[in-house]
Amino acid sequence: xxxxxxxxxxxxxxxxxxxxxxxxxxxxxxxxxxxxxxxxxxxxxxxxxxxxxxxxxxxxxxxxxxxxxxxxxxxxxxxxxxxxxxxxxxxxxxxxxxxxxxxxxxxxxxxxxxxxxxxxxxxxxxxxxxxxxxxxxxxxxxxxxxxxxxxxxxxxxxxxxxxxxxxxxxxxxxxxxxxxxxxxxxxxxxxxxxxxxxxxxxxxxxxxxxxxxxxxxxxxxxxx
Amino acid sequence: xxxxxxxxxxxxxxxxxxxxxxxxxxxxxxxxxxxxxxxxxxxxxxxxxxxxxxxxxxxxxxxxxxxxxxxxxxxxxxxxxxxxxxxxxxxxxxxxxxxxxxxxxxxxxxxxxxxxxxxxxxxxxxxxxxxxxxxxxxxxxxxxxxxxxxxxxxxxxxxxxxxxxxxxxxxxxxxxxxxxxxxxxxxxxxxxxxxxxxxxxxxxxxxxxxxxxxxxxxxxxxxxxxxxxxxxxxxxxxxxxxxxxxxxxxxxxxxxxxxxxxxxxxxxxxxxxxxxxxxxxxxxxxxxxxxxxxxxxxxxxxxxxxxxxxxxxxxxxxxxxxxxxxxxxxxxxxxxxxxxxxxxxxxxxxxxxxxxxxxxxxxxxxxxxxxxxxxxxxxxxxxxxxxxxxxxxxxxxxxxxxxxxxxxxxxxxxxxxxxxxxxxxxxxxxxxxxxxxxxxxxxxxxxxxxxxxxxxxxxxxxxxxxxxxxxxxxxxxxxxxxxxxxxxxxxxxxxxxxxx
Numbered sequence: 001x002x003x004x005x006x007x008x009x010x011x012x013x014x015x016x017x018x019x020x021x022x023x024x025x026x027x028x029x030x031x032x033x034x035x036x037x038x039x040x041x042x043x044x045x046x047x048x049x050x051x052x053x054x055x056x057x058x059x060x061x062x063x064x065x066x067x068x069x070x071x072x073x074x075x076x077x078x079x080x081x082x083x084x085x086x087x088x089x090x091x092x093x094x095x096x097x098x099x100x101x102x103x104x105x106x107x108x109x110x111x112x113x114x115x116x117x118x119x120x121x122x123x124x125x126x127x128x129x130x131x132x133x134x135x136x137x138x139x140x141x142x143x144x145x146x147x148x149x150x151x152x153x154x155x156x157x158x159x160x161x162x163x164x165x166x167x168x169x170x171x172x173x174x175x176x177x178x179x180x181x182x183x184x185x186x187x188x189x190x191x192x193x194x195x196x197x198x199x200x201x202x203x204x205x206x207x208x209x210x211x212x213x214x215x216x217x218x219x220x221x222x223x224x
Numbered sequence: 225x226x227x228x229x230x231x232x233x234x235x236x237x238x239x240x241x242x243x244x245x246x247x248x249x250x251x252x253x254x255x256x257x258x259x260x261x262x263x264x265x266x267x268x269x270x271x272x273x274x275x276x277x278x279x280x281x282x283x284x285x286x287x288x289x290x291x292x293x294x295x296x297x298x299x300x301x302x303x304x305x306x307x308x309x310x311x312x313x314x315x316x317x318x319x320x321x322x323x324x325x326x327x328x329x330x331x332x333x334x335x336x337x338x339x340x341x342x343x344x345x346x347x348x349x350x351x352x353x354x355x356x357x358x359x360x361x362x363x364x365x366x367x368x369x370x371x372x373x374x375x376x377x378x379x380x381x382x383x384x385x386x387x388x389x390x391x392x393x394x395x396x397x398x399x400x401x402x403x404x405x406x407x408x409x410x411x412x413x414x415x416x417x418x419x420x421x422x423x424x425x426x427x428x429x430x431x432x433x434x435x436x437x438x439x440x441x442x443x444x445x446x447x448x449x450x451x452x453x454x455x456x457x458x459x460x461x462x463x464x465x466x467x468x469x470x471x472x473x474x475x476x477x478x479x480x481x482x483x484x485x486x487x488x489x490x491x492x493x494x495x496x497x498x499x500x501x502x503x504x505x506x507x508x509x510x511x512x513x514x515x516x517x518x519x520x521x522x523x524x525x526x527x528x529x530x531x532x533x534x535x536x537x538x539x540x541x542x543x544x545x546x547x548x549x550x551x552x553x554x555x556x557x558x559x560x561x562x563x564x565x566x567x568x569x570x571x572x573x574x575x576x577x578x579x580x581x582x583x584x585x586x587x588x589x590x591x592x593x594x595x596x597x598x599x600x601x602x603x604x605x606x607x608x609x610x611x612x613x614x615x616x617x618x619x620x621x622x623x624x625x626x627x628x629x630x631x632x633x634x635x636x637x638x639x640x641x642x643x644x645x646x647x648x649x650x651x652x653x654x655x656x657x658x659x660x661x662x663x664x665x666x667x668x669x670x671x672x673x674x675x676x677x678x679x680x681x682x683x684x685x686x687x688x689x690x691x692x693x694x695x696x697x698x699x700x701x702x703x704x705x706x707x708x709x710x711x712x713x714x715x716x717x718x719x720x721x722x723x724x
Contacts, residue, residue, distance in 0.1 A: 120437070143398060150391065159387055166391060170398050177405045182418065184286070188357030189397070195364050196390055203371055203383045210376040 010058035011131035014176060017051035018138035020044075021172055022114070025145040025165055029110050029152075030103055034093040037161045038083045041168075045075035048168055055175045063183045064175070070190055071171070079164065079197055086201055087157050091208050098154040106152045110145050117141035135176040142169030156204045160197070167193060225280045228270045229289060232297060233345050235263030236304055240337030249319065249329040253312040256337055257690075260301070260308035263344065267301035270294050271716050279723075281350065285419035288350020291719035296347045296484045298716075299562050302701075303476040303569050304340045306694040310573040311336060311469040313691025317580045317681045318467070324373070332372055332467065339365040339473065343481045353404075353418045355485055356397045359449065363389045366478060369470040370462045381461035388458040392448025396485070399441030403492070406434040420488055427495035436501060439493035442486065443505055449482030452509045452543060453516035456536045460520070463532035464585065468576025471528060475535045475572060476565040483542060483561065490546060491724045499549060506547035507638070513540025514645050521652040527578075527587040530656055531571050534611060537649055538564045544642060545626040548633045554721045556625035563618035563705055567611040570698040574603040577691050578660070580681050587656050592665030597680075601661045603695040608657035610702050612650045618705030 005011055024044040028037055049071035056064030087093065099106075117140035146165030153159055239256020247255070271294045279290035315332060318324045324332075339362055346358035363386065371382030404418055407430055423430070448455040463471045493502045517537030521530055538560070545557035577600040582590050594601030610617035623646065630639030682688040704710075 140398075143395075147391065150387070156383060156387075163387060163390055163394070166394050170394055170401065173398065173401055177401055182351070182353060185351065185353030185357060185418070188354060188361075192357055192360045192364070195361065196386070199364050199367060200383075200386060203367075203379055203386065206371070206374065207376070207379045207383060210379060 005130060008058070008131075010054050013054045014051055014131050015134050017047050017054065018135040018172060018176070020047045021051075021168065022138050022141055022145075025142045025149075025169075026107065026110060028161065028165065029145055029149050030107050032096050032099070032103065034088050034096060034157060035084075037096075037158060038080050038088065041161050041164055042076055042080035044165065044168055045071060045079075048172060049076055051172065052175050063186070066183075067175075067186055067190075074190065074194060075164070075168070082197070082201070083157070083161075087204060091157075091205070093155075093157060096153065096155050096158055098158075099152060100154055101152055106148065110148055113144040113148060114141040117144055132176045136173055139169045139173035139176070142166075142172060145169075156200075156207060160200050160204065164193075164197070225270070225273070225277070225289065226282050226287065228266050228273075229280070229287060229348050231266045232263050232270070232301065233341050233348070235259040235261075235266065236308070236337045236340035236344070238262075238337065239308065239333045240335075240341070243330045243333035243337070246330075249326055249333070250312070250316060252330065252333040253308075253315060256333055257305070257308040257312060259337070260305040260340065263340075264301040264305045267294070267297045271298045272712055275712065275715055275719060279421065281421070285422075286349055286351050286354055288419070288421060289348060290421075290723045291716055292487070292723045293347050293484075295558060295716055295720045296480060296561075297344060299480055299565050300340075300343055300347065300477045302562075303473060303565050304344075306566075306569045306573065306698055307469040307472045307477075308336070308340075309690050310472065310576060310694045311467075313682055313687045313689070314467060314469050314573075314576045314580065316683050316687045317691065320683045321580070321583075321681060328372055328374070332369065332470075335365050335368040335372075336470065336473070339369065340477070343477055346481055347484060350420045351418050352400050352420060352423075352488070355488070356393060356400055359396075359446070359481065359485060360390065360393045362478065362481070363393060363449070366466075366470070366474060369473075370466045372467060372470075373465070375465075378465040381458075381465035385458040385462040388455070389448055392445050392455055394445070395448070396442050396445025399438045399445055399489070402434045402438035402441065403430075403489070406430040406432075406438060406496075420492075423492050424495060427492050430492070430496045432497055435493060435496045439489055439497070439502060440505060442489040443509060446482045446485040446489075447509060450479050450486065450539050450543075451482075451513070451536050452539060453513040453536060456513065456516065459536060460529045460532040463535070463572075464526050464528040468528070468572050468579060471531075471575075472569045472572035475532065476568040479535060479539055480561055480565055483539065486543075487546065487724070494549075494724075503547045503549060506543045507634075510540045510543030510545075510547055511638075511641070513537065513543065514642065515540075518645050518649045518652065521649060524587055524656055526585045527575055527590065527656065527660065528572070528585055530587065530653065531568065531575065534649070534653060535564075535568060537645075538568075538611075541623065541626060541642070544638075545629060548626065548629040548638075550629055550633050551721055552625060552632055553629035554724060555717055556622050556629050558717045558720055559705075559709075560619065560622035560626060563622050563702065564611070566698045566702050566705075567607060567617070567619060570603055570607040570695045570702070571611060573691075573698070574600045574607060574695040577695075578604065580691070587660055590660045591663035592661075594661045596665050597692075599692050599696065603692070603699055604657060605661040606699055607695065608653060610699070610706075612653055613646060614650075616706045617702045619702070621706055621709075 028040040052068035118137045121137045150159045150162035238259030242255035243252035274294045342362035367386040451459040517533045520533040613619045613623045627639045
């Protein structure tokens with residue numbers, strides 16, 4: 001099972017999906033409303049499941065079909081709905097005030113990170129002519145943008161979304177680079193994400209109950 | 225052998241099952257301790273029988289046991305047993321004092337067993353993807369232990385821990401991905417491309433550019449779990465806020481599990497890229513960790529934070545030893561892993577007794593432990609000298625080996641720098657712990673006085689014994705390891721080096 005060639009229809013679709021996923025990561029980075037964070041993450045996951053479906057079709061791999069459906073159901077629908085119900089609505093979160101830099105600054109830094117992602121992955125690592133050569137820099141950029149969102153945002157909910165975006169970036173790389181990990185591994189990764197989100201939901205609501213708001217400026221008791 | 229591997233994982237789950245099955249908290253604790261002892265016995269058996277066996281493979285490469293994994297299983301099993309016994313005393317005292325509800329105690333035993341079982345399982349797999357899955361899952365289980373007390377500070381520490389570690393481990397997954405990709409040229413079936421023995425056997429055929437990236441990402445990612453600077457920031461908070469036996473598990477078992485993952489990647493990278501690049505990466509992260517750990521140990525305050533920074537320092541020392549390489553360096557690294565694990569377990573468990581009696585974690589308010597509880601005070605004092613590498617304890621021997629490896633492998637400047645840092649660490653650490661152990665005990669909470677008919681803050685003599693005995697046993701083991709390394713253990717370490 002090798003990577004797709006860049007000129008095949010499936011390759012073009014994957015490339016397109018990768019670009020959309022990167023744009024949605026930027027959209028998330030450039031927004032200030034909790035609602036939007038979750039919406040952009042949900043949309044990104046839907047595009048990701050589309051990419052997985054394209055790969056599944058191209059390789060005729062039933063395991064990838066399962067993954068595509070699971071991505072849609074869990075990352076595209078269940079996690080955004082749970083985040084909206086359990087966090088945003090219940091804690092009445094609207095505007096994220098806990099940013100450590102302005103939006104424009106973080107977008108510019110994000111642009112720089114994207115360029116950096118191309119620099120480190122494209123020339124040395126990947127063979128030309130494969131769709132992976134186009135998509136892996138994109139997925140590396142998505143990983144870096146998610147990490148940037150976690151650094152810039154100090155609110156716990158925003159950091160949670162940032163981690164999920166990083167995870168999406170890794171997943172995008174996985175389906176283009178290697179078609180699939182062994183199924184048990186993929187299933188385990190999914191379970192980890194679900195368990196991780198659950199446990200983080202518990203911590204976020206616990207923290208919010210303890211402090212009036214769970215933004216990091218108040219999280220200063222521990223330091224050094 | 226496969227049966228032994230399953231017994232090892234299943235042992236700690238006894239406590240989980242008992243607690244989930246609504247057994248009384250105390251019996252869940254005893255079940256966990258008994259299960260952990262079974263695990264330890266099985267791990268010793270496995271370690272010994274591995275001396276005469278070839279590596280075990282099974283379940284399509286998902287199960288893989290060689291001397292190296294058996295050695296780490298042995299280390300983690302020791303720590304799990306000590307901590308599981310210590311949990312019985314600590315948790316019952318916390319419950320008696322009203323700091324934890326019985327529901328929280330039950331939750332503790334559920335997650336403690338899960339945490340231990342997941343770590344042991346991650347040491348038994350030969351599939352690097354499954355390794356990621358299990359290490360991430362063990363992060364989640366231990367995060368529940370860190371946040372157990374439910375105070376704002378412990379929830380904050382748990383949040384910091386889970387978010388930083390998850391991000392780190394996800395980066396390691398990206399590294400695993402590039403490793404998988406670097407094997408494209410091998411035309412192995414996808415199931416085998418993530419299997420460590422195959423990758424190691426074909427390391428020279430891996431694409432070097434993506435292998436280099438994979439190794440770097442794996443060191444950064446799993447280094448987050450190990451607590452290598454600058455990814456160590458979650459570590460002091462989590463260690464300070466977790467219940468003391470859980471801190472012992474974090475510091476002495478979890479960090480080693482992360483180091484095990486790095487060693488697996490290191491072996492492939494060394495075979496595929498030559499020794500220079502991996503050595504440089506490990507030396508940079510290692511020395512940075514030692515320096516950061518030592519600098520933050522100078523500060524006085526929470527004594528569990530002090531122990532945590534000491535863990536950062538020691539993980540740095542192990543990384544440096546792996547970087548020095550050679551038979552001597554690897555031997556020193558593995559021996560130091562075992563010694564540090566036992567010493568840290570002793571320190572955290574005795575600090576649990578101190579915290580329960582003094583009702584504080586501030587080192588400046590703790591004075592005269594030797595006078596109040598001679599056994600714990602002795603364990604604290606001797607344990608801290610052991611962890612600082614004074615003879616006749618095991619860490620002296622392993623640190624000496626590492627420094628010798630440095631002189632053999634690198635320019636003398638590096639091992640000399642290491643010695644200097646160790647000296648600073650000695651002063652910084654000992655001035656806090658000796659002051660805690662000696663000195664004039666101030667006015668204590670009513671629960672602190674021992675031997676007044678009741679067993680101090682513990683609800684019974686048995687509970688009191690479980691709080692103190694593991695530290696004493698661990699200390700005795702350290703002393704033995706300092707004077708005489710059992711021939712079987714030494715052969716096991718040599719075999720593990722042979723694997724690499």
